[in-house]
Amino acid sequence: MSALSEMSVRDAIFGLRATRIFQDKPIPEEILDEVLEAATMACSSGNTQPWEFVVVTDEELKEQIQAEMVDAFSVIDAERAQTEAQLTDRSGRSVTGRAAVTHLHKVPVIVVVCWNPERGIRLKGEYAENADGTLRETREIPGGRGVSLFQSAQNLMLASRAHGVSSLFTTFFFLKREEIKKILGIPPNIFMECAVFLGYGDEKLGKPKRLSVPEVTHRNRWGTTYELSAERS
């Protein structure tokens, strides 16, 4: 096991950026082991731990996924309601994820995060089986089934950053979910929810640009601005 990183939780949180271009450099297995363990330490509804991770490092599989995503983007780009300018973040970068697709074959590790309904808290009629064995949601669940997975994905990214490994959280595999599930041999009854790309960044990214706390926070009642204390403002 590698020596634990000295990075503080604060530095990990405040410096985390969405990285879409990675160096062609593998992540040491011991780091990968630990960040996956960090993902399993997340809280989950009823401690059901409904996550399953598919860790993709195989070049051929990555190329197959990339081919599907290039195809998906050629369709989605034509259908987007927003202009290119509206699809840039507060740092002027495109948020569509195209760069991630273009460079996908060079991402050292893609962790595909799935929801296993056998381990979740289930309600009657929550999902039904399609003719092909895939499941579909039939009833809205308070809190949503994906929530626990997102906690674990965030743990994965913060633990990675603590080891100098950059990441990208994505949901765009959903555009080709059946095709990608097939490539990875994910059974029909397992829901593929999101993926986290991991690697050593190959793009210059500054600090995250975010709305300020007062811009998004209300004190006691909606509409009363939450003012920061003098030291923070």
Ligand SMILES: Cc1cc2nc3c(=O)[nH]c(=O)nc-3n(C[C@H](O)[C@H](O)[C@H](O)COP(=O)(O)O)c2cc1C
């Ligand atoms: C629910 C969710 C879905 C996302 N999906 C994608 C995606 O499909 N492709 C992509 O490139 N980035 C995706 N992202 C990353 C965001 O675009 C990114 O976190 C955001 O622009 C902030 O980037 P920054 O931390 O570098 O400022 C997603 C993030 C979240 C939370």
